[in-house]
Amino acid sequence: MEALLRLSGISKIFPGVQALDGIDLEIGRGEVHALLGENGAGKSTLVKVIAGVHPSDGGTLVFDGRERHFASPGEASAAGIAMIHQETSLIPTLTVMQNVFLGIERRSFLNVIDDRRTRREYLAACERLSFKLPPTRLARELTVAEQKMTEILKAMLRNASFLIMDEPTDALSDAEIEHLFRIMQDLKRDGVTVLYITHYLDEVFSVADRITVLRDGRKVGTRSTAELDRNAIVRMMIGQEIEEGGEFRPRAVRGSEALRAEKLVRGRVVNGISFSAYQGEILGIAGVLGSGKTELARLLFGADRPDAGAIYVDGHLRRIGSPSEAAAHGIGMVPEDRKRLGLVLGHEVYKNITIASLAKFSRGIFISKSEEREAVDRVVKRLSIRIRGPAQAVKYLSGGNQQKVVIAKWLVADKKVLIMDEPTRGIDVGSKIEIHRIMRALADAGACIIFISAEVPEIVRVSDRILVMQGGGIVAELERGATQEQVVHMMLKGNGQ
Amino acid sequence: MKEMAGLRQWVAARRGGFSMKKYGLMIGFIFMGIVISIITPSFLTPTNLLNILRQSSIVGVMAIGTAFVIIGGGFDISVGSLLALAAAMSLKLQQSMPWYIAIVVVLAVGGLAGLLNGVLTAKVHIVAIITTLGTMTILRGLTYLYTGGYPITGSSTEFQFIGSGYVGPIPFPIIIFLAMVILWQFILKKTTLGRYSCAVGGNKEATRLSGVPVDFYHIMTFVIGGIMAAMSGIIYAARLNAATPLAGQGYELDAIASCVIGGTSVSGGEGSIVGILIGVLLLNIVNNMFNLLGIQVYIQYLIKGVIILTVVGFDSYSRHKQ
Numbered sequence: 001m002e003a004l005l006r007l008s009g010i011s012k013i014f015p016g017v018q019a020l021d022g023i024d025l026e027i028g029r030g031e032v033h034a035l036l037g038e039n040g041a042g043k044s045t046l047v048k049v050i051a052g053v054h055p056s057d058g059g060t061l062v063f064d065g066r067e068r069h070f071a072s073p074g075e076a077s078a079a080g081i082a083m084i085h086q087e088t089s090l091i092p093t094l095t096v097m098q099n100v101f102l103g104i105e106r107r108s109f110l111n112v113i114d115d116r117r118t119r120r121e122y123l124a125a126c127e128r129l130s131f132k133l134p135p136t137r138l139a140r141e142l143t144v145a146e147q148k149m150t151e152i153l154k155a156m157l158r159n160a161s162f163l164i165m166d167e168p169t170d171a172l173s174d175a176e177i178e179h180l181f182r183i184m185q186d187l188k189r190d191g192v193t194v195l196y197i198t199h200y201l202d203e204v205f206s207v208a209d210r211i212t213v214l215r216d217g218r219k220v221g222t223r224s225t226a227e228l229d230r231n232a233i234v235r236m237m238i239g240q241e242i243e244e245g246g247e248f249r250p251r252a253v254r255g256s257e258a259l260r261a262e263k264l265v266r267g268r269v270v271n272g273i274s275f276s277a278y279q280g281e282i283l284g285i286a287g288v289l290g291s292g293k294t295e296l297a298r299l300l301f302g303a304d305r306p307d308a309g310a311i312y313v314d315g316h317l318r319r320i321g322s323p324s325e326a327a328a329h330g331i332g333m334v335p336e337d338r339k340r341l342g343l344v345l346g347h348e349v350y351k352n353i354t355i356a357s358l359a360k361f362s363r364g365i366f367i368s369k370s371e372e373r374e375a376v377d378r379v380v381k382r383l384s385i386r387i388r389g390p391a392q393a394v395k396y397l398s399g400g401n402q403q404k405v406v407i408a409k410w411l412v413a414d415k416k417v418l419i420m421d422e423p424t425r426g427i428d429v430g431s432k433i434e435i436h437r438i439m440r441a442l443a444d445a446g447a448c449i450i451f452i453s454a455e456v457p458e459i460v461r462v463s464d465r466i467l468v469m470q471g472g473g474i475v476a477e478l479e480r481g482a483t484q485e486q487v488v489h490m491m492l493k494g495n496g497q
Numbered sequence: 498m499k500e501m502a503g504l505r506q507w508v509a510a511r512r513g514g515f516s517m518k519k520y521g522l523m524i525g526f527i528f529m530g531i532v533i534s535i536i537t538p539s540f541l542t543p544t545n546l547l548n549i550l551r552q553s554s555i556v557g558v559m560a561i562g563t564a565f566v567i568i569g570g571g572f573d574i575s576v577g578s579l580l581a582l583a584a585a586m587s588l589k590l591q592q593s594m595p596w597y598i599a600i601v602v603v604l605a606v607g608g609l610a611g612l613l614n615g616v617l618t619a620k621v622h623i624v625a626i627i628t629t630l631g632t633m634t635i636l637r638g639l640t641y642l643y644t645g646g647y648p649i650t651g652s653s654t655e656f657q658f659i660g661s662g663y664v665g666p667i668p669f670p671i672i673i674f675l676a677m678v679i680l681w682q683f684i685l686k687k688t689t690l691g692r693y694s695c696a697v698g699g700n701k702e703a704t705r706l707s708g709v710p711v712d713f714y715h716i717m718t719f720v721i722g723g724i725m726a727a728m729s730g731i732i733y734a735a736r737l738n739a740a741t742p743l744a745g746q747g748y749e750l751d752a753i754a755s756c757v758i759g760g761t762s763v764s765g766g767e768g769s770i771v772g773i774l775i776g777v778l779l780l781n782i783v784n785n786m787f788n789l790l791g792i793q794v795y796i797q798y799l800i801k802g803v804i805i806l807t808v809v810g811f812d813s814y815s816r817h818k819q
Contacts, residue, residue: 301706303705303706322705322710323705323706323707323708324705324708324709324710326708327707327708328708332708333706335703335706340700340702340703341702341703341706342703342706343700343703344695344696344699344700344703344704344766345699345700346699346766346767347695347696347699347766347767351692351695351696355692355693355696355704355707355709356707356708356709358689358692358693359689362688362689365688365689365690366687366688367687367688367689367692369687409707413708
């Protein structure tokens with residue numbers, strides 16, 4: 001097979017993280033190629049390097065026989081590479097057709113937009129891909145599947161020969177996924193090459209010719225799907241190496257019940273979840289993106305309100321309608337997106353650390369600077385947060401240190417229940433192990449840690465008990481000692497109820 | 498030794514932040530002062546300096562409230578209209594009650610107007626500039642209704658002292674302004690109210706997820722804005738011993754300009770009350786200089802605009818570069 005895209009030694013470094021480490025990859029003309037790997041493995045970074053979103057820090061990229069250095073998505077697009085992002089890039093107030101032709105409007109005499117020609121080309125493209133998409137529908141009225149179709153049309157009308165899709169099936173129903181796969185096959189017949197990222201193993205076998213698995217920014221291997229089965233892929237994703245940081249100590253004692261959820265419901269994303277969490281334990285909640293983990297965490301912390309269900313803290317029924325009520329009942333949360341939800345980025349480290357516990361350092365409304373300073377110095381030392389001084393703005397810290405600041409905030413606030421949503425996402429291995437140790441120490445001191453992660457190795461390593469979520473419900477409860485394979489199987493689509 | 502190292506670290510960390518622009522502004526301010534005193538000898542006389550300060554104090558007091566609103570992530574263009582209503586009320590109410598009670602009532606009305614702005618913005622989720630565009634119009638309308646469209650004049654001599662009295666050689670409005678700067682700078686830096694106002698403006702959602710009742714503090718910034726605007730209205734009325742329904746038009750823009758020149762970020766989250774002192778003085782010094790030089794008033798508008806764009810442009814561009 002002739003190679004359309006050839007990567008050799010592609011590397012990418014983000015501050016504090018080696019996101020990609022010497023990736024070699026060849027993708028043949030007209031191939032459907034799946035890119036797999038756990039969260040943080042580098043899949044998204046790799047496709048973004050290919051599509052010109054990030055420049056690479058090393059290595060070469062040969063596309064269509066020529067060495068290329070794409071400095072922007074525009075340059076990659078001009079060469080025939082189109083990328084469909086996880087989030088839609090359509091403009092909600094424009095029609096489907098206007099979106100498809102955005103930036104490549106067909107013009108006639110005096111530069112007026114030529115509606116007839118536009119419509120003719122639109123319908124021709126639809127026919128070629130057997131799409132039924134009314135051109136005058138507004139983009140905001142489209143379903144997720146129709147949005148994807150519109151984006152594919154957009155790419156095709158820009159004469160893309162190489163189409164990248166980042167988790168295209170994530171929010172689709174089974175029937176819609178089926179349809180998308182047929183489209184991929186049609187594209188392939190048309191000579192278009194497709195590279196797509198996915199979490200769902202079953203799909204891989206029905207559409208992909210070959211797969212590549214990434215782990216920790218390195219390539220594990222590229223195989224033809226014909227020579228693989230599900231288990232083999234799972235093994236490639238997880239790897240056989242011993243986890244870094246040595247054996248992780250299980251809980252000392254399991255105390256009394258700290259938090260209990262009963263039949264929590266919110267929309268279609270959380271469907272009647274019940275569970276208990278205990279003092280002294282790290283309760284892991286595993287699940288792929290979109291399984292409802294984050295939504296559950298937000299309900300427990302009052303960031304969103306449940307449609308139905310009850311939350312008990314220390315055995316008492318509590319009404320948790322807002323984060324400040326949750327905090328008053330002794331619950332804290334480290335949110336999934338530290339930059340957007342966890343920190344006031346422009347503000348100083350000490351202000352971020354004491355924001356959840358300012359009352360402790362205040363007489364009435366007056367803040368005692370010295371007490372505040374003392375508490376900050378103590379927690380900075382305890383978590384070994386590397387800063388130039390407490391007045392440094394958090395935006396200048398590395399990801400790991402930023403995350404430690406978020407954790408420090410709740411440490412100082414001294415909560416009995418701490419919900420941690422992806423606390424190690426996007427941070428380096430050293431900080432990750434440190435954060436795991438902090439979690440253990442907190443639990444040993446009597447706290448109840450609810451640890452949410454899509455990263456199976458760390459969930460298996462750290463948790464005393466694991467709940468596996470899928471489609472807004474809990475599909476399994478596993479005790480400590482469960483293997484990564486067991487957890488991954490439960491997480492993936494098709495094994496649920 | 499160790500202490501010194503710690504101190505150096507602290508200083509280094511501070512320098513890494515956004516203080517560069519603060520120093521830049523100070524240098525510009527001093528430079529301008531020198532230039533002006535050279536070309537206009539009458540500038541550096543005590544009478545003239547006190548005059549500038551007194552002219553600055555009405556907008557300055559208003560700008561303190563505006564700064565809180567902007568720091569909290571909002572915007573308030575209704576304060577000019579609120580000044581007019583407050584000025585009219587503080588005079589007319591004195592016809593039926595003692596002047597000090599009138600002041601309390603007027604400040605309360607200012608707080609209520611701010612509360613309305615705050616609730617519409619934080620709870621109903623109207624964009625702040627539109628909220629206050631609406632209340633700006635309403636407050637101006639109320640002022641017309643209240644005054645019947647005519648100027649209101651006359652007040653007690655005690656009341657007039659607020660606007661035109663002297664303590665020793667210093668005009669009383671200057672003392673109010675400086676006292677307010679000190680008070681609100683303290684509140685901004687040393688109290689939970691100030692800290693949370695900054696946090697709400699810096700990242701409201703992250704602050705909410707830290708368990709802070711963010712809507713309350715968001716609304717409070719508007720309440721402060723309203724009270725300070727009412728206070729500036731009282732000084733205005735006491736100074737002129739008269740209030741017209743047209744009073745205070747355009748003051749909101751001067752107040753916003755003073756904040757922004759003084760280092761308050763329009764995107765919220767950070768600011769300084771002391772900076773307002775510099776901002777409002779800078780605007781008035783320019784006016785003063787042109788008056789002393791006998792240059793057309795209209796040119797002052799141009800220069801004012803250029804100053805605002807230069808200061809904010811420098812700040813925004815360096816921020817974007819980061």
